[in-house]
Amino acid sequence: MITVVANLKGGSGKSTVSFNLLAWLVGQGREVKAFDLDPQRTLSDVAQVRKEDGIVPALQVAAVDRPSFDHAAQVEVIIDVGAANLEGMREAIRHADRVIVPVPPSQPDVWATQRFLKIVADARNGTEKTLEIIAFVNRADTHHAVRESDDTEAALQQLPGITVLPLRLYQRTLYRRSMSEGMAVFELWRGSKGADEFEALASALYQ
Ligand SMILES: Nc1ncnc2c1ncn2[C@@H]1O[C@H](COP(=O)(O)OP(=O)(O)OP(=O)(O)O)[C@@H](O)[C@H]1O
Ligand SMILES: [Mg+2]
Numbered sequence: 001m002i003t004v005v006a007n008l009k010g011g012s013g014k015s016t017v018s019f020n021l022l023a024w025l026v027g028q029g030r031e032v033k034a035f036d037l038d039p040q041r042t043l044s045d046v047a048q049v050r051k052e053d054g055i056v057p058a059l060q061v062a063a064v065d066r067p068s069f070d071h072a073a074q075v076e077v078i079i080d081v082g083a084a085n086l087e088g089m090r091e092a093i094r095h096a097d098r099v100i101v102p103v104p105p106s107q108p109d110v111w112a113t114q115r116f117l118k119i120v121a122d123a124r125n126g127t128e129k130t131l132e133i134i135a136f137v138n139r140a141d142t143h144h145a146v147r148e149s150d151d152t153e154a155a156l157q158q159l160p161g162i163t164v165l166p167l168r169l170y171q172r173t174l175y176r177r178s179m180s181e182g183m184a185v186f187e188l189w190r191g192s193k194g195a196d197e198f199e200a201l202a203s204a205l206y207q
Pocket of ligand 1: 009010011012013014015016017038040042081082083138139140169170171172173174175176177179
């Protein structure tokens with residue numbers, strides 16, 4: 001299955017989600033091919049840090065402008081994209097089975113997601129294959145009195161053609177700290193809230 005992790009807006013958590021999903025899948029013994037299409041090369045850099053620190057399993061990431069799709073059918077493909085390479089993003093989306101869209105809880109992020117869906121529709125123009133678009137709130141506020149995550153989820157549900165997961169990733173230092181050490185959240189701090197919420201998300205996406 002070809003999964004593209006994408007959104008138009010910077011900092012929504014595409015690379016964080018891509019990296020943790022990649023580590024989770026490889027940890028499950030799955031064969032995965034990961035592509036880093038973003039010239040910022042965040043996914044490639046974190047894989048490099050992981051390699052230098054000798055963390056296993058090692059993660060292979062292809063840093064390229066355009067993805068290739070010559071893999072065997074059973075291979076999971078994860079593609080991290082960035083707005084700085086829109087053509088690469090479009091091509092990845094054109095070939096994808098699904099697009100996973102992390103959305104921070106704010107109105108500008110909902111607007112950007114709306115625009116992003118137009119890019120997706122454009123990229124799919126002329127393709128027959130069905131595409132699943134799955135959005136979820138990333139960087140949700142851990143304080144229950146803050147309503148933005150609920151509002152964002154409700155706004156996303158109004159957008160046509162997308163599935164909104166009832167699962168959230170919360171704003172946690174663990175996401176930043178683990179990335180900087182080349183580790184997934186569930187590797188750095190197994191059993192923590194962050195690890196549990198991520199594993200729930202990954203299981204829902206790859207059940
Ligand atoms: N749930 C979270 N909790 C805390 N920090 C997070 C979370 N998700 C992402 N971050 C942090 O937010 C920043 C941006 O995340 P990330 O690089 O994954 O976003 P991106 O969408 O790939 O950005 P870009 O568009 O620049 O590629 C990083 O510092 C990352 O550690
Ligand atoms: Mg990124």
